[in-house]
Amino acid sequence: MIRTLESQKMEVFDNIVETIGNTPLVRINSVAADLPCTVLAKVEFFNPGGSVKDRIGFPIIEDAERSGRLKPGGTIVESTSGNTGVGLAIAAAIKGYKTIFVMPDKMSQEKILLLRAFGARVVVTPTAVEPDDPRSYYKVAERLVAETPNAILANQYHNPINPQAHYETTGPELWRQTAGRISHFVVGMGTGGTISGVGRYLKKQNPDVQIIGVDPIGSILYELHRTGQYTKAESYKVEGIGEDFLPSTTDLRVVDAIVQVNDRESFLMARRLVREEGLFVGGSCGSAMAGAVKYARAHNLGPDDVMVVLLPDSGSRYLSKFLDDEWMRENGFLESAWVDSRAQDVHDAKSLTGIITVQPNDLMMDVVAAFKRHSISQAPVVDADGKLLGIVREVDLLMHMLTAGHTHTPDETIEAVIDPNVTTVRPNAPLESLIGIFGHTDVVVISSGAQPEGILTKIDILDYLASQHLK
Numbered sequence: 001m002i003r004t005l006e007s008q009k010m011e012v013f014d015n016i017v018e019t020i021g022n023t024p025l026v027r028i029n030s031v032a033a034d035l036p037c038t039v040l041a042k043v044e045f046f047n048p049g050g051s052v053k054d055r056i057g058f059p060i061i062e063d064a065e066r067s068g069r070l071k072p073g074g075t076i077v078e079s080t081s082g083n084t085g086v087g088l089a090i091a092a093a094i095k096g097y098k099t100i101f102v103m104p105d106k107m108s109q110e111k112i113l114l115l116r117a118f119g120a121r122v123v124v125t126p127t128a129v130e131p132d133d134p135r136s137y138y139k140v141a142e143r144l145v146a147e148t149p150n151a152i153l154a155n156q157y158h159n160p161i162n163p164q165a166h167y168e169t170t171g172p173e174l175w176r177q178t179a180g181r182i183s184h185f186v187v188g189m190g191t192g193g194t195i196s197g198v199g200r201y202l203k204k205q206n207p208d209v210q211i212i213g214v215d216p217i218g219s220i221l222y223e224l225h226r227t228g229q230y231t232k233a234e235s236y237k238v239e240g241i242g243e244d245f246l247p248s249t250t251d252l253r254v255v256d257a258i259v260q261v262n263d264r265e266s267f268l269m270a271r272r273l274v275r276e277e278g279l280f281v282g283g284s285c286g287s288a289m290a291g292a293v294k295y296a297r298a299h300n301l302g303p304d305d306v307m308v309v310l311l312p313d314s315g316s317r318y319l320s321k322f323l324d325d326e327w328m329r330e331n332g333f334l335e336s337a338w339v340d341s342r343a344q345d346v347h348d349a350k351s352l353t354g355i356i357t358v359q360p361n362d363l364m365m366d367v368v369a370a371f372k373r374h375s376i377s378q379a380p381v382v383d384a385d386g387k388l389l390g391i392v393r394e395v396d397l398l399m400h401m402l403t404a405g406h407t408h409t410p411d412e413t414i415e416a417v418i419d420p421n422v423t424t425v426r427p428n429a430p431l432e433s434l435i436g437i438f439g440h441t442d443v444v445v446i447s448s449g450a451q452p453e454g455i456l457t458k459i460d461i462l463d464y465l466a467s468q469h470l471k
């Protein structure tokens with residue numbers, strides 16, 4: 001028997017727009033394993049249209065209605081790389097408006113089909129033309145508005161409602177979700193709506209929060225922020241970020257730094273987010289995370305720092321692009337077979353594949369003897385449960401015994417010589433990322449939990465690369 005209890009409220013959203021926002025904050029583990037700071041991802045593919053741009057669609061349409069520019073039965077026109085189109089299409093579906101979207105031809109086929117699925121008309125324009133060329137997607141959109149009766153341009157590049165939506169939703173969510181502990185916010189810049197709205201909100205709560213933009217090489221925003229000079233834009237493959245002009249929705253005053261990333265590091269990082277973190281994200285998410293990791297390393301972020309990286313969309317729109325190995329090879333982003341190698345592969349290729357560990361109460365002389373026996377020069381230190389505590393190196397043992405006065409003897413324990421700052425990587429960490437990590441450390445421990453499973457040094461990587469070359 002089905003009973004309806006009047007006193008019980010059903011948990012129902014009145015329409016899909018109400019489910020937009022309040023996306024989760026997820027800890028990044030593997031790809032930030034060598035960073036002492038906390039790295040969190042704001043995962044925007046949880047929005048119903050699959051991207052951060054859902055947040056601006058409805059407010060833009062409501063604003064046009066309030067101002068009387070948009071009347072019932074009207075048409076919403078927008079030049080969009082796809083995601084804003086979906087955000088507007090959702091709002092238009094609910095409110096009964098027609099939509100026309102103008103997209104540059106470098107955008108993926110999935111994005112075009114997706115917008116058509118919402119009943120939109122999609123007009124594709126050439127990418128390689130100047131912004132004021134009549135064939136540019138901005139100009140084509142303007143012409144369509146002029147030609148279509150009762151049509152408005154959503155105008156995400158110049159509409160103040162765009163940053164305002166982030167000031168009102170994304171910013172407060174981040175402040176609340178981090179309990180005010182956010183110290184760095186990192187995001188790719190397209191219209192700049194996200195960085196400007198979030199940046200303004202967070203700086204109002206705490207002026208010390210650092211707002212960091214990520215810009216693809218080829219875009220003008222990095223140089224413009226650094227020198228105030230406009231440069232000539234070049235083409236690049238990452239979608240949704242970077243510009244060849246400064247949108248008025250971008251407030252560079254709230255941007256503390258801009259980090260440049262190239263296509264290759266963006267796509268390789270996006271693929272790592274999918275494979276190592278299980279986050280099925282788009283290419284610009286890789287740009288944002290690659291930029292965040294670079295910034296955290298360059299600025300020595302520490303354990304008290306809480307860095308939030310906004311991941312704008314999902315991988316489903318890029319299955320035929322950077323998520324496809326063939327596409328990556330054709331574009332020169334996956335040149336050689338070893339790019340697909342993992343930390344575990346390097347470890348398995350070593351002659352000594354077991355792991356030698358020592359404990360804090362082991363005596364120095366015993367540890368030295370073990371090093372000699374196994375021809376190794378460092379070993380992970382573990383507690384009685386096998387949990388990783390740090391690393392002990394031959395050179396540190398030597399320096400300890402040679403300290404002034406020769407007060408230390410080989411029958412002391414190794415406790416005082418343990419280095420707790422050891423970089424760990426997951427067994428599935430790509431060789432590509434290890435090469436980056438070895439730029440600032442000489443040994444990494446492989447571990448998928450608390451216990452060490454292997455140890456790699458620079459020479460192991462070199463041996464592996466040489467052996468692959470000979471195959």
Ligand SMILES: Cc1ncc(COP(=O)(O)O)c(C=O)c1O
Nearest residue numbers: 189190191192193194240284312
């Ligand atoms: C995939 C993707 N990433 C990032 C952005 C940048 O966001 P914003 O336009 O708020 O700067 C966009 C914007 O279209 C996008 O589509």
